[in-house]
Amino acid sequence: MSSTDIDATTRELLLSRIRDVPDYPKPGVLFKDITPLLADPVAFTALTDWFAELCVRHGATKVVGLEARGFILAAPVSVRAGIGFVPVRKAGKLPGATLGQAYDLEYGTAEIEIHAEDLSADDRVMVIDDVLATGGTAEASLNLIRRTGAEVAGVSVLMELGFLAGRGRLEAGLREAPLEALITL
Template structure:
C-alpha cells in the first residue's frame, strides 16, 4: 500500500532542502525546516502519520528527539492520542528509564518517563529520518521495557543507502516500518 501519492511525494521532496557539508564535510544534511514552514506540506505529513496511528491501533505516539517531536506531536493530536517524548539522557526531569546504544564512534543514551507507558499501550514511534537505525532501534527496546507494545515505526524519510532498515529488522519484531519517502 502506498502511503504517499505522487503529488504528495513531489510536494514533500520539493520542501526538503539538501545542505552540503553539514554537520561535517562530505555529509549532505536533509533539512526539513522548509517542509515545516509550509502548512500544506506539514498537513500532508501530519495527516498520513495520524492515519498510521489509527491503522496500527496506537494509543500513544513516541517522538524521537528532536525533529521527531515536531512530527509526532501534531500527529498524536490529530489521532486523538497521547505523545511521549524520547529524549537524550539527562533532559527529562524526575525518574526515567534509559537505553544505551552504539554509535559509529562511542555510545549514546535515550530516556523516557516509564510511568507514561504501560502494558495496555500500543506505541507508534515517529522520527524524521531513518539513517543508520541506532536511535530507532534503542527506542523500540526502551518502549518494550515499559511493558508497552510497539505498534510500529514511522519515518518521514529513509536514507536507504545507509541500510538502517537492516539494523532495525530484529528490533521491530514484526512491527511495521512505515516510510513516507525513501531517498
C-alpha cells in the same frame, strides 16, 4: 496509508520542501533539511495526516517522538490521531524517574531516556522520527518501549536513508510491527 497511498502531487510537494545542505554538519555529508516542509502549512498538514493515518491503522494508543525533530513531527500527529505523545529524550533532559538505554554511535555511545510511567502494558506505541539512518536511536527506543511493558505498533519516518542499512538493524527488533518510510533515498 503507505507511501504509495500519497498521491503523486502531494509526494512531489513534500519532496520539494526538503532542502539539501551539502557538507553539513561536516564535509562529505548531505544534510536533509525539513524546515522548509515545516514552514509550509499544506505540506506539514499532509505529512501529519499521513503519520496520523498510520497510527490509527496500526491501533496505536501513544506516539513516541525521538529527540529532536521527531518531537516536531510526533506532537501534531498525536493530536490529529487523538492519542498521547511521549518524548524520548537525550539522557539527563527529563525530570524525575526515567528508564535509560545506551546505544552505539559511529564514534562512541549515547543514551536516551523515557518516563516509564508514560507508557503501560495497555499501550501500543508508534515511533515517529524524521530520518532513519543507521537505526541506532530507533532501536534503542524500541528497547525502552518494551521495557515499560508497552507493545510496539510500528516505526514511521519521513525519510529512510537506505544506503545506511538502518532497516536491517531494526527488522528483527520490530518482530511483526511495520517500518514505514514515506521517502526512501
